Amino acid sequence: MKSVYMDHASATPVREQVIEAMLPYFDQHFGNPSTVYDMGLKIKQVIEEQRAKVAKLIGAKPQEIIFTSSGAESNNLAIKGVALARQKKGRHIIISAIEHHSVLNSARFFERMDFEVTFLPVDEYGLVDPERLSRAIRSDTILVSIMHANNEIGTIQPISELSAICREKDVLFHTDAVASVGNIPVDVNELNVDLLSLSGVSIGAPKGIGALYFRDNLRLMPLIHGGIQESGRRGGTENVPYIVGLGKASVLAVEELFDKMNHLEKLRSLIISGVRERIEHVKLTGHPDKRLPGHASFCIEAIEGEALIYMLNQHGIYSNTGSACASKALKTSPVLVAIGTPPDLAQGSIVFTMDSSNKVEEIEYVLVKLYLAVEKLRSLSPLWRSKEGI
Amino acid sequence: MKSVYMDHASATPVREQVIEAMLPYFDQHFGNPSTVYDMGLKIKQVIEEQRAKVAKLIGAKPQEIIFTSSGAESNNLAIKGVALARQKKGRHIIISAIEHHSVLNSARFFERMDFEVTFLPVDEYGLVDPERLSRAIRSDTILVSIMHANNEIGTIQPISELSAICREKDVLFHTDAVASVGNIPVDVNELNVDLLSLSGVSIGAPKGIGALYFRDNLRLMPLIHGGIQESGRRGGTENVPYIVGLGKASVLAVEELFDKMNHLEKLRSLIISGVRERIEHVKLTGHPDKRLPGHASFCIEAIEGEALIYMLNQHGIYSNTGSACASKALKTSPVLVAIGTPPDLAQGSIVFTMDSSNKVEEIEYVLVKLYLAVEKLRSLSPLWRSKEGI
């Protein structure tokens, strides 16, 4: 059976070149980088080379990069590390209403520790209003965290505009760039941010490696206390193979970015226009233009997303949904709620996220199968009956 | 040049069977285990199978295992997770004076958060005195953390005796078993512990994977907040390849334990008796009998450990030291201080840690080279001059 993977926001296959780069570090150069003999020193050197590569990917300096075990850990370290280091200055944090769970739940954790958290609403496209951010900042605000691009609806925030407001008011700004890095240009100086999270998950490195950028000399309480690894900012023996993998993936991401963007924009416009032409009563979720190049997300009326995903899966197509039924807690995606999607429409959520490996022919295949699946599910749906006026 | 790796406490090469087990999960079965389509579900299933394997290694139930990114993270999660979940009950923690940095610095972190921490002294062999522990426990003590085996001096604590005291007084007991798992039998029920940390580093799985055992239904504040991964106890996309690697390494560890122990005990007694016979003015650090099978550690008078390690390294031998000069902070290993080693003697620290791959012939080679290196360094040493009475 044909297999068309369109869920790259959830996971990407590790790239062949990345696997090759990692392999020697499992059983040949396997030493602990904290040791002082030749093998350890060489590996320490290798880690620093990777740090420079990851730094280059986002326009940072090598010493501004900490390796972590995931985007989630990077987000936790950013929020908790800053909040704990700055709590004497203030106990107010601002995040947007559409942040990843790892940001959201880190902030909620501080609510229970007598911090106050403001959840900034977003508009129907998922955009944060700079005016609103400006008004939300108080004298005791120590940190604002707003994601660069949203993984569920693809919307890209005007980060530099938002961070400028914070810079002016001397408030630190963190952005979760897990979904944007490798898909659009990300430069910490252009974005003007103090902290930025990224993950291997989204750039063809393995799951289980991430990085946090923090502006030079920023004080940060470690999340994982330990020895002198990562300049005392993160304990635990360094995951050398994955660090090498993230380094390699970073180099590839820099080299390929513009070709990738062009390719993905083409695919995106094919899928969006195709869906609009062939399926009626469909809403594009997220912003029409300010969105990730490889990201197309919809809510399809009168059907439910989990059922749709399974039906597509039977034709080898992999996609995602924010439907309540597809979540363990049976809750609609908070992102869809935040952009004002009515609950019944939110049930029909479907998300396609692509990368360089996806091809034009695949889009045609997906459009055909999607059309058939929607037709079938609508034929079962009591809601569609009424839409058709039967 | 011959290469004899005798620093397995710092890092172990990933085993071939482990690498093979992991490989398909990088680019074939690469999906996100939280997704609902076939690939995601299969991978979720694979993770649960690995959980059962790791559980079996330590006599636990699968649902009592959380996967983490390292032994250090497991230790942080244990200490912080319990302390934050139980702070209403009390704010006193007890750890031993020879804990790993990740336990020590987690405890120190709470000192700054208005907890009190008692650092239990150890005797000259590194043993905690049960009587002393009993006296240290107060009505507001919520957690005791004492490592199973020490990585620097090899001493094995009488954990079940220590944990029984805590159980009686309704205090939770955590043990860092990173150095013991895979080297001696470790069973959470025999040890009678509530939490136990282990790491891939020491059992032929990669660096960058660990696990925490927590007794069924124990309340634990997450360290890395996120989504529903690990039953909501640890956020971040699961590191599937390494989880598979840890599962495989666990199975091998169970199969091979007794053969390995026999082999290592032989090597250990060869090296200890060899050193004693050939080198004068040497002290064995740690307990003579209650020590890890593959662990031989010494302090050699009148020389310095870093110099010794480099000299051995020039002959392809890899070993470790707790000398002040070998540490970034130029501080003597706190473990050597805690067992009462005088600072000048502690400078001569050398640690050999072996595993199944080490051979009898290697020990003979190491003994010869060690003798020559010690002779040479002593010939340079003004302290040795005085010892010889010149």
Added chain:
Amino acid sequence: MYSEKVMEHFSNPHNAGIIENADGIGEVGNPVCGDMMAFYIKVKDDKLADVKFKTFGCVAAIAVSNIVSEMAKGKTLQEAKSITKKNVAKALDGLPKEKMHCSNLGAKALAEAIKDYEKKKYG
């Protein structure tokens, strides 16, 4: 996650559809809650001569609807009333915990349709 049985009923829900001039109609759930089912029954000699349904919902909801309609068909009204959440889930070789409410919904929709029929008939 789902058993093969569930996937079979989801993929081929052969009793899906509506019955024109049904003897009873039962509707439960609503789209805001995520699932909605409408059951249509035709009754002959106190037996369910035909059962059809329309369902808006997930894989489980659709599979449940279909198996409930299968289980009910040919049964007496009395027998059909004893179809419960539990035996629906069992007939599907089990359902994930968080999906058990779907099987309840199916049994309820059928019961509602029977009730509707009885109300019309006996007033």
Added chain:
Amino acid sequence: MYSEKVMEHFSNPHNAGIIENADGIGEVGNPVCGDMMAFYIKVKDDKLADVKFKTFGCVAAIAVSNIVSEMAKGKTLQEAKSITKKNVAKALDGLPKEKMHCSNLGAKALAEAIKDYEKKKYG
């Protein structure tokens, strides 16, 4: 971590040893602090005719001792006094930051030996 130069001097510290009836002896550091160096000098015509050392310490301490002895040999006392932490480290193609104190120790031990000589000579 260490330069090749450091490793060379560490591996072949050819000036290691003591000078019987040295004209001056300088001892600095102590084993409790981790490093200890003893320098022995032989002076002829106001020049360092021979320099030897004994060192208890790490790779850097041993390499520093040897290069200091090399740098000093043949120099006038005045010249030898201008050997500093910085030019010792430079002669070794650099030292790790945390090891810079070792190069200081070497220069200091030599200076002490010269002082000892001068004290003996000029009282």
